[in-house]
Every structure is written in C-alpha cells, then in structure tokens.
Amino acid sequence: MCLVGGASPVGVALFAAIATRSAPELPRTLVELQRPLAAAVRKAVPAWLLPETEDLTQVALLRLDRALKREPDRPLTRAYLGRIAYTTVVDEIRKRRREREHVAPDVDSAERPTPAPGPERLAESRDAGEAITACLEAAPPRARDALTLYLLGHSVPEISRLLDHTRKTAENVVYRGLAALRGCVEAKGYRP
C-alpha cells in the first residue's frame, strides 16, 4: 500500500520554525499567533473582502512562516504580525484588481443588483476626488498634510500625534482646512 496523504495543519511549518529557535526565544503557541493575526486581517480587509478573511489569515500565517525561516531571530511583536496582515491584505486587493481588469463583464452582471452608489454617482465622486486632490495641492503645507490624514480616516488626536502638533493646533488646522477645502471643491463645480 502506498501510504500516505499525511495530514497536518498548515501551521505546522510555522510551528516548527518557532519551535526550532533557541529555548529562551521560543514564543507562544500557534493559537496565540493566529488570534492577533486574524484580528488584524479582519480589521484590515475592506467590506468586499470580508468573506475571504479566513483564507487571508491562512495566507498571512504562511507569510509569517516564511519570514521566520528567513529571519529566525527576528523578535515577534504585534507590530510585526500587523505588518504581515497589512501586506497580505494589500496584496490581495492588488490581485483582485488585476483580475477584475482581465475579466470581461459577464452577461449576468447586468441583472445583479448594483450596490450604491450607482455608476454615475461613482463617477461624480471620482471627479470630486480629483478636485479634492487639486485643492489639497493648493493648500498651505501644514493644512495639506493634516487634511490628507483626515481624509484618510484619522481623527484629530491621531493627526496631532502623527504631525507632532498640539491637539488644539491640529483641531484648528483640520476644522479651518476642511471648510476651505469644501469651498475649493465646490468652486470647481463639484459637490461630493
């Protein structure tokens, strides 16, 4: 009989990579690695990728495995796990985008419900997005960076930390900058 389809979870290589490190460096169990990695992936994926969270977590585990093989002495920190999750999700987004570019629209797609916003609205948003970019480029440097961070989703406290401003300064820059930005965008004929 030719055996074998031996079965062991994918984490085995990862586990082994960890287990073969010198004793004081030996880290945690797989479950301890998997949990924060899964949480980071779940947090990072855009809504349209949510159903793939589990698969992406597995891919992230494999990447971690390979990274540990390359650099067995690398300290394992949450930040490092986060970086693995980050690159995994960005790569998946890029891959999906490439696939979309190469797939012809299918016949059924016309019958499927279109998620809001509709194509026209989306096009308007994109145009408005370009107008926002142009307005940002014309803004004073301090406001430009603060507004860019705000538009990326950061809160005022985060902006103050990243730009090394006081909270009050960041608040002023963002508040005033947003008013000016909206005025600039609308002057270009767009209403986001």
Added chain:
Amino acid sequence: MKPDAAEDLRAAFSARPVRQEVNEATLSMVWKAVSGSTSPADLASVLEQVRREPAVAEAWRVARSVRAELDDEEPARVERQGKVVLGPAHWWRGAAGMGIGTVMAMAAVVVMYVVPMSENRGPVAMRADVLGIENTLVYAGSVDRDHAVLRWTALPEGTVYTVTVTTDLLARVARGGALDKPEWVIPGPQLSALPDGTVLLWRVEATLPDGSKHRSATFDVVLR
C-alpha cells in the same frame, strides 16, 4: 465646520481610481509612516504620494486599520513562553537521518486524517480548532510522487469532495473535483516539475448531501 460633517469628502477622496499599483518600498514606507516611525520629511513625502496615487492612499487605509487593531491590544510585545514544544517538521528533520523504511513505518503508525466535523460546529469552528490546538501537530508526512495519495476522513454518504493542492508558495499544483471517495491521487504529471522535498499544501472542500459546504484546514505534506 465639524470634521464629522466631512464624510462625503472622505468618500470622494477614497473613490479616486487607482492609476498605478504600489511598489514594495512604498508599502514599507507607508507602514512606517502610519506607525509613526518616520521622520517628518519622510512622512510628508508619503503623504505627497498618497495625494498623487490613490493606491498609496488605499494602502495607508489598510495600514491604519491594522494599526488601530494593534493599538487596541496591549502595546507590549507578545509574551514568550519558555516551554519547548517540538513541531512535526522538527520530527521530520530528526527522521531525516533514519532509513526510509523506518520513516515510512512511523508514518504508517501516526498518519492523521482531516479532523472530522462535529455536529455542532460549522466550518469556521473546525478550522479554528485545527489551527488553535497545538497538539494536533503530530505528523508531517510525505507522498510518493509516483502515487501521491491524499486521504481524509469520510463525511456522510453522498458527500462530494474537491481537493486543491498548491506549493507552499501557493502556486497551484493540481485540483481534483467531484470526488465521491475521501481520497485522491495527485496526477503524476502535475508533480513532475517539482523537486523532491517540495512542501505541498492541500485542502479539502466537502459538499454534503444537503448542499452545505465545509472546508478542512490546510494540510501539508512533503513530496518525495
């Protein structure tokens, strides 16, 4: 104007179409910038790229989400444990010095099948269990390239299985579909280009008679 009133601006900024994908160096810079570990000049440079290229902005958003998740957790490094638990690949390395007969005999004794699903657990719980229980890592087997058999636990009569095999770099090797038995032989030609020692990853998706689908964890096996 309150910042909260600017969600429309945020939405429009994120709707900009991607023109050029981000390269690895930029991805790395974005991560550092979001983590607050860049100089002001580098941060300004990354933000400039964010404005210029929507893909960089997208990467930033992903990085920010991850950082937010990490910041919610305790900031300290993950604690390390002194306890040594040797994984199966370690066993395999130890077995490398043995004769192949010994290794195969060991393999025959400890062959482990796909973890069966219990009645009250869905596929998510199944996968989580497999990944989470360290003591399940008891065996790293090999397959003979001339007859590479994969076997797993049978599910109820009428279940149809699909098996996907990749390398550990996730390159597709082979796929077997519409299988009515819990085993599959990877076609030899699909393995011919792979050197001995290649780690193959494989996973089973089972479609039960009631139409529900269940995935196994991903397993690995060494090609010999």
